[in-house]
Amino acid sequence: MGKVDQQELAEFAQEADVWFQENTPGDPGFMLPLSFLEVGSDQQFDFLRRWQRKVYEAGYLGAAWPAEYGGGGLEPEFQKAATEAMRRHRAPIMLNAIGLNWAGPLLLDMGAEEDKTKYLKNILSAEDIWCQGFSEPDNGSDLGNAQLKAVRDGDDYVLNGSKIWTTLGNYAKYMILLARTNLDAPNKYAGLSFFLAPMCVDGVETRPIRKISGEYGFTQTFFTDARIPADCLMGEEGQGWLIAMRTLEYERAVRGGQAGGYIMTPIDVASVIDLAKEMKRDGAPAIEDPVVRDRLVEFLIEGQALRLCDARGRIAPLVQDRPMALALSMKLMWSEFARRLTAFAVTLTGAHGGYYVGDPNAPARGLWTRSYLNSFAATIGGGTSEIQRNIIAEHVLGLPKG
Numbered sequence: 343m344g345k346v347d348q349q350e351l352a353e354f355a356q357e358a359d360v361w362f363q364e365n366t367p368g369d370p371g372f373m374l375p376l377s378f379l380e381v382g383s384d385q386q387f388d389f390l391r392r393w394q395r396k397v398y399e400a401g402y403l404g405a406a407w408p409a410e411y412g413g414g415g416l417e418p419e420f421q422k423a424a425t426e427a428m429r430r431h432r433a434p435i436m437l438n439a440i441g442l443n444w445a446g447p448l449l450l451d452m453g454a455e456e457d458k459t460k461y462l463k464n465i466l467s468a469e470d471i472w473c474q475g476f477s478e479p480d481n482g483s484d485l486g487n488a489q490l491k492a493v494r495d496g497d498d499y500v501l502n503g504s505k506i507w508t509t510l511g512n513y514a515k516y517m518i519l520l521a522r523t524n525l526d527a528p529n530k531y532a533g534l535s536f537f538l539a540p541m542c543v544d545g546v547e548t549r550p551i552r553k554i555s556g557e558y559g560f561t562q563t564f565f566t567d568a569r570i571p572a573d574c575l576m577g578e579e580g581q582g583w584l585i586a587m588r589t590l591e592y593e594r595a596v597r598g599g600q601a602g603g604y605i606m607t608p609i610d611v612a613s614v615i616d617l618a619k620e621m622k623r624d625g626a627p628a629i630e631d632p633v634v635r636d637r638l639v640e641f642l643i644e645g646q647a648l649r650l651c652d653a654r655g656r657i658a659p660l661v662q663d664r665p666m667a668l669a670l671s672m673k674l675m676w677s678e679f680a681r682r683l684t685a686f687a688v689t690l691t692g693a694h695g696g697y698y699v700g701d702p703n704a705p706a707r708g709l710w711t712r713s714y715l716n717s718f719a720a721t722i723g724g725g726t727s728e729i730q731r732n733i734i735a736e737h738v739l740g741l742p743k744g
């Protein structure tokens with residue numbers, strides 16, 4: 343990694359700040375999704391796709407990806423500065439989350455040269471949207487048991503089976519797909535292979551699934567004799583588990599290399615404090631209630647501790663004793679924190695928390711109830727909190743399996 347020219351970095355950060363100040367769109371007049379997990383209408387999709395393309399073309403997305411694949415060829419600090427500017431100006435989320443954050447870094451890390459050239463630039467520009475076909479109706483946490491079949495037939499593989507909870511499934515052009523190519527493998531993991539599968543082929547059907555928040559965002563995806571070219575296989579047959587595990591390291595941000603930007607609207611304690619000033623408890627602003635103040639201070643401390651842990655986890659000499667402890671804990675800690683924080687925000691709205699988006703009585707246009715309902719997504723997607731705890735128990739604490 344090269345040495346960063348601090349003056350160049352400061353100028354870049356300043357330009358990014360001005361750019362996001364001038365270009366961050368105002369209220370589009372319709373409800374935007376809180377995260378990439380709830381893109382439910384063409385209107386939302388088109389808006390976010392145009393926004394991602396604009397950010398990329400301005401040089402503020404993929405700034406640290408290699409220039410030969412469409413990136414900016416800069417050091418990661420530059421992308422970090424651009425992402426901070428997005429955050430400061432409360433810019434809309436990046437749409438192509440799976441491409442930018444897990445398929446893209448995976449390709450850079452393990453992909454064939456022709457695949458890097460074919461896919462990476464279009465991930466950054468949002469030309470090609472990606473989705474992830476890991477979970478199946480009967481195999482989610484037990485991913486190694488995935489059953490969707492991929493059978494080699496001449497120059498193709500023929501796919502049969504079903505994936506579920508496919509985020510962006512109805513908009514995606516490509517899927518990172520875990521499929522079973524060998525039924526006679528010595529164990530369930532060895533029979534799996536990994537594909538960069540096109541979605542626009544005969545025999546692939548997506549059915550949107552509605553969430554508890556009333557929104558859409560994922561699909562059940564059916565494969566019925568769907569033929570994909572054999573060169574969609576990534577690596578060798580039988581390497582699917584290894585590649586899927588590497589993908590999950592990017593998804594859970596255990597490994598760096600993501601293109602940048604954020605994919606979930608940041609919710610911070612400061613906005614819950616604003617809510618506590620606004621909402622009344624026994625006729626007075628809720629913030630004057632000592633119990634409320636106590637909880638808010640706890641959230642402030644916890645939020646700050648998480649930020650510091652995140653920063654510390656990236657400085658190798660500070661985590662020598664247990665190198666993976668923080669990296670493997672962050673997804674669990676952030677997602678559970680967001681769930682508790684949004685639950686607390688709903689309690690501040692009192693009985694009005696029952697009014698939902700679209701109801702004129704709903705405080706903050708229903709944002710908090712919607713955020714709370716959607717907060718469960720991150721505690722399940724990418725591996726549930728229970729599975730994260732199992733991983734920490736086994737891989738960090740060295741406790742026995744089971």
Ligand SMILES: Cc1cc2nc3c(=O)[nH]c(=O)nc-3n(C[C@H](O)[C@H](O)[C@H](O)COP(=O)(O)OP(=O)(O)OC[C@H]3O[C@@H](n4cnc5c(N)ncnc54)[C@H](O)[C@@H]3O)c2cc1C
Pocket residue numbers: 379473474475476477478479480481482483484506507508509510560718719720722723724725726727728729732
């Ligand atoms: C919003 C959202 C978006 C998603 N997007 C995608 C996507 O794009 N692509 C994709 O492939 N998948 C996606 N998923 C699926 C997600 O990865 C799975 O839901 C998750 O891995 C859990 O699998 P499951 O739903 O089958 O639950 P199960 O595995 O059936 O688990 C049910 C319950 O049992 C618990 N449990 C299971 N095994 C154990 C164990 N060994 N120890 C302790 N507890 C256990 C779980 O924690 C959970 O509480 C998404 C999920 C959500 C919520």
